Amino acid sequence: MKEKMRAAVFEGNGRLTLKEVNIPVIQKDDDVILKVEACSICGTDVHILALPPAVYAKPGTILGHEVVGFVKETGRSVTKVKPGDRVIVKPNYYCGKCRYCLMNMSNHCENIVPLGLESDGGFAEVVKVAERVCYKISESVPTEAAACAEPLACALNGIQKLKPQPGQNAVIVGGGPIGLIYLLILKSAGVSPVIVSEPIPIRQEMAKRLGADFVVNPMAQDLEKFVKSKLETGADLAVDVVGSQMWEACKVVRRRGKVLLFGTNTKAEPKVIQSLITFNELEILGSFIDSATFPVSVMILEKSIIDVRPMVTHILPLEKIHEGIELLRKGAAVKIVIVPNL
Ligand SMILES: [Zn+2]
Ligand SMILES: [Zn+2]
The missing domain is CATH 3.90.180.10 (Medium-chain alcohol dehydrogenases, catalytic domain)
Known part of the structure; x- marks a missing residue:
């Protein structure tokens, strides 16, 4: 052998x-x-x-x-x-x-x-x-x-904390594979519109192909202004998949909106205006790798709930x-x- x-x-x-x-x-x-x-x-x-x-x-x-x-x-x-x-x-x-x-x-x-x-x-x-x-x-x-299946299981850990509801809307900061998986899950959960912020062209194209309602290049356009031009009071939900965009995510959500922090960048120390979180009663949620989410990931793939x-x-x-x-x-x-x- x-x-x-x-x-x-x-x-x-x-x-x-x-x-x-x-x-x-x-x-x-x-x-x-x-x-x-x-x-x-x-x-x-x-x-x-x-x-x-x-x-x-x-x-x-x-x-x-x-x-x-x-x-x-x-x-x-x-x-x-x-x-x-x-x-x-x-x-x-x-x-x-x-x-x-x-x-x-x-x-x-x-x-x-x-x-x-x-x-x-x-x-x-x-x-x-x-x-x-x-x-x-x-x-x-x-x-x-x-x-x-593994990146899906990780994204699902965040979804279980975010608890998206049909009819809500969302902003995803970062359109890499994890951001795109969030896009697919949120769309299948009835969240709309979903806005994806991503500077790399191939990822922008993919986000459109996978159902993003709007794709923004944050290098060319101010994300907060763009989001507020589409969703007057701000988004219900925002996900930072990059790991350094917490403040960008906080600025685009409405009062009592939820911000999910998924990406990890151990060097990032974003400047945060804490009083805005207080005044707007934001919910900030951390999500680290997968939790007990592998069985759900398998089920979603076997039933082709997302592709x-x-x-x-x-x-x-x-x-x-x-x-x-x-x-x-x-x-x-x-x-x-x-x-x-x-
Ligand atoms: Zn991985
Ligand atoms: Zn242990």
Whole structure:
């Protein structure tokens, strides 16, 4: 049997190297070995490879955390999945024992281990994960949609806090893949109009294609003025997917409007006029990665409640991962899915 496989290994200082590494083997009773069907490139991967890095990953780690694959082999105690099952992976291993895990807040687990950042991920032919992070998904879901299950699960965590109502309207600040997923979910929930603010042309086009009622370039137009020209009293809801646009989002919502902060930029320290939040009774909500949202993500994809496929502009083999990262860096792609065995 073959013992080596190809994988994209992070080597520190913005370097990602395609190399032959050992195929992972079962070591623990709850280990599950997956043959990777696809793994999409996340903005996080681009941030890891930036100089200086905007997100930390451990050098020597295989990147990739948005994985769909087929079970090859399982450890002795595994009962949830069996060889041949198709699964998606919750990429943040949680201990299941700490205070937060016991409160069903696994995204805040005190012993969290992120796949593809601190443990070997899915930009490889084979990946090893734990039984508890596997979720079965029907083979009827197209590859590129299944590869978006993780970002969808993350967006759903925010949606559960935002609680959008039919007939409300919204502004999404940032039209990258997560912003576009928010657009699809909000539209399917009866929210209209949805205004997307995004400076990159390919993303603006995609937002229009996916149903945005208005798309604004915040570099060319004042977002607040634009929103108020369409929605006199301001928006009911705003989502900052960028991670530094909190104040922009606060300015576009109406009194008692809700602002969801999803994007993360640890360097951002936006200037905030606190009294406006008080006077306008704004609700500011934080949302960090996925919560218990993977089952809902699977259900939405299996029932085709939203169609994320148009968002995937490129499907590339593992050999072309550098090209994929470069396309994203340049703003020449929206979502890229890597298929190792293409
Ligand atoms: Zn991601
Ligand atoms: Zn825990």
